[in-house]
Amino acid sequence: MQLGGYVADIVPDPESPCIYHCIVQRIGSPKVLYLRQEPTFAAALDCGHRLLQQLARNFREKAGAIYEFATVESVK
Secondary structure: EEEOEEEEEEEEEOOOOEEEEEEEEOOOOOEEEEEEEEEHHHHHHHHHHHHHHHHHHHHHHHOOOOOOOOOOHOOO
16 A cells, blocks of 8 residues: 555464555655555555555654754754
């Protein structure tokens, strides 16, 4: 699944056929933002969809800002 600048892959576990992995990443990045395990494909799909919605919503809120402020303490 893809939403905004993020993608969620649902992958069955080769060791255990009753576990599905939900892997969420930013498109074009190797960094895994979320890695979840669910007992069914439907549950993994639902989890991926919710995570993508949350990330896309946060991305849209930041995209509308002209400036982003940070304190010295928060940068450390």
